[in-house]
Amino acid sequence: MKQPNALLANTGTTIFTVMSALAVEHGAINLGQGFPDTEGPADVVQAAADALLDNRNQYPPLTGVPELRQAVAAANKRFYGLDLDPNTEVCVTSGATEAITASLMALLNPGDEVVLIEPLYDTYLPVVRLLGAIPRLVRLQPPKWELPRAELAAAFGPKTKAIMLNTPMNPTGKVFTAAELAFIAELMLRHDTYAVCDEVYEHLTFDGWKHIPLMSLPGMRERCLRIGSAGKTFSLTGWKIGYISGPADLVKIAAKAHQNLTFTSAPNLQRAVALGLAKDDSYFQALSSDLAARRDRLSEGLTALGFAVLPAQGSYFVSADFFFLGLGMDDVAFCRHITEHARVAAIPVSAFYEGDAPRHYARFAFCKKFEVLDEALARLGAFVAATRAGQLTPAARSA
Numbered sequence: 491m492k493q494p495n496a497l498l499a500n501t502g503t504t505i506f507t508v509m510s511a512l513a514v515e516h517g518a519i520n521l522g523q524g525f526p527d528t529e530g531p532a533d534v535v536q537a538a539a540d541a542l543l544d545n546r547n548q549y550p551p552l553t554g555v556p557e558l559r560q561a562v563a564a565a566n567k568r569f570y571g572l573d574l575d576p577n578t579e580v581c582v583t584s585g586a587t588e589a590i591t592a593s594l595m596a597l598l599n600p601g602d603e604v605v606l607i608e609p610l611y612d613t614y615l616p617v618v619r620l621l622g623a624i625p626r627l628v629r630l631q632p633p634k635w636e637l638p639r640a641e642l643a644a645a646f647g648p649k650t651k652a653i654m655l656n657t658p659m660n661p662t663g664k665v666f667t668a669a670e671l672a673f674i675a676e677l678m679l680r681h682d683t684y685a686v687c688d689e690v691y692e693h694l695t696f697d698g699w700k701h702i703p704l705m706s707l708p709g710m711r712e713r714c715l716r717i718g719s720a721g722k723t724f725s726l727t728g729w730k731i732g733y734i735s736g737p738a739d740l741v742k743i744a745a746k747a748h749q750n751l752t753f754t755s756a757p758n759l760q761r762a763v764a765l766g767l768a769k770d771d772s773y774f775q776a777l778s779s780d781l782a783a784r785r786d787r788l789s790e791g792l793t794a795l796g797f798a799v800l801p802a803q804g805s806y807f808v809s810a811d812f813f814f815l816g817l818g819m820d821d822v823a824f825c826r827h828i829t830e831h832a833r834v835a836a837i838p839v840s841a842f843y844e845g846d847a848p849r850h851y852a853r854f855a856f857c858k859k860f861e862v863l864d865e866a867l868a869r870l871g872a873f874v875a876a877t878r879a880g881q882l883t884p885a886a887r888s889a
């Protein structure tokens with residue numbers, strides 16, 4: 491028989507699915523996949539429930555219900571000073587992952603080159619390649635994750651069509667600085683390119699760090715497709731409501747891609763998200779400060795156990811170096827090992843790279859209840875003690 495799509499057929503099951511299944515199998519606390527273990531705002535959830543009963547359950551408009559498009563445009567103005575037409579410059583999608591795909595579809599032709607920054611979310615590369623485009627990878631290095639300017643400049647060339655930018659960044663927790671963004675913008679103008687900006691963690695920044703959309707820089711308004719996520723902003727990841735903001739000519743094409751992917755999303759959820767985006771500033775401030783406290787609880791606990799924890803300026807995640815344990819295993823084996831023996835699941839950071847990568851970091855999600863984080867730390871503490879006593883080394887397990 492003729493073979494199906496080779497790229498998809500050879501793409502493995504996502505590491506998030508693998509580790510979550512392993513966590514269930516071993517009764518582990520799942521600090522791997524980035525989803526909160528509490529519900530989102532009660533008024534937003536209630537609005538979604540009420541909207542089911544208002545007789546508006548048929549197909550909503552392709553680009554989203556008017557209430558949500560208006561709310562997205564208003565949020566862009568309120569938080570970043572960006573003026574957007576809700577009728578032509580906003581498109582609602584079934585989650586940010588679909589928004590990423592639709593945005594790349596809108597921009598790329600076969601043979602175009604795309605600059606991607608590692609470590610990166612695992613959707614980016616497969617979508618770029620499915621579209622027949624060519625990835626040009628630029629790597630950030632731990633522990634500071636600074637932008638390597640010479641390498642980034644070298645990745646741009648005559649065939650560069652776009653750069654994929656994720657800030658705040660998963661898995662590093664990096665928030666790109668104004669200077670780094672200005673350097674990226676200068677390269678884009680020099681090479682006449684676009685940007686797809688994955689900004690789903692835009693409201694999850696800490697320690698005085700503030701998210702700056704690339705679109706807000708001079709010359710970038712007409713070159714950027716900016717992606718947001720209700721799932722991350724309102725701790726409602728299962729709702730899968732995302733949105734694209736950008737210039738009308740690009741959003742129009744992204745909407746055509748969206749039409750051929752999902753066409754639309756649940757109207758009651760869209761109307762509830764519109765209510766959420768209009769919340770008072772205190773909601774967004776509390777979201778940030780609460781997550782910062784959870785980050786600190788987990789980071790300080792891991793540090794006390796001996797892990798070298800890297801700083802996280804935003805997102806749901808911290809990365810920790812486990813080399814001190816002397817286990818002689820890479821990060822994939824380590825994450826399986828602690829899931830099975832400490833009953834705490836994490837994600838190997840090498841999963842966010844292609845090819846050779848750092849192999850001694852694990853990514854932990856801190857968007858969990860304090861008591862869950864404390865129990866995870868207690869389990870890891872017992873694991874570390876047993877490992878240091880020689881009870882859980884690979885040699886001891888095989889004896």
